[in-house]
Amino acid sequence: MELRRIHHAAIIASDYGVSKTFYTQVLGLRVVAENYRAERDSHKLDLALPDGSQIELFSFPDPPARPSRPEACGLRHLAFAVPDVAAAVRELRGRGVVTEEIRVDEYTGKRFVFFADPDGLPLELYQE
Numbered sequence: 001m002e003l004r005r006i007h008h009a010a011i012i013a014s015d016y017g018v019s020k021t022f023y024t025q026v027l028g029l030r031v032v033a034e035n036y037r038a039e040r041d042s043h044k045l046d047l048a049l050p051d052g053s054q055i056e057l058f059s060f061p062d063p064p065a066r067p068s069r070p071e072a073c074g075l076r077h078l079a080f081a082v083p084d085v086a087a088a089v090r091e092l093r094g095r096g097v098v099t100e101e102i103r104v105d106e107y108t109g110k111r112f113v114f115f116a117d118p119d120g121l122p123l124e125l126y127q128e
Helices: 016-026 085-094
Strands: 008-013 030-037 042-048 054-059 078-082 111-116 122-127
Touching: 008 016, 016 042, 016 054, 078 085, 085 111, 085 122
Parallel strands: 008 054, 078 122
Antiparallel strands: 030 042, 042 054, 111 122
């Protein structure tokens, strides 16, 4: 088997419209496709990053809650590479997004910061 890269991450939103706005207008991800699946009463929005990796944003009626703090079992967080963490933080804060303070990775010396999507999913910006 030859794994080459992560193709996509899937996220289920509690409020599809709010999350769609966050991922497209706040984070600036490009819409690849948007579909409504009537048999599931579910939206599916395919979003792309410049490198071709994608996020699938779903809505489902009454999805169960899931622990989302960074130290909960399961997926810890989703990280995006950025050229300038400080500039990205200024942009996020300018759009009303609360971020933690910028930290420095003790092993790589790279700067990073955490923030959350509308459902509290931990997201990270990591400086390239």
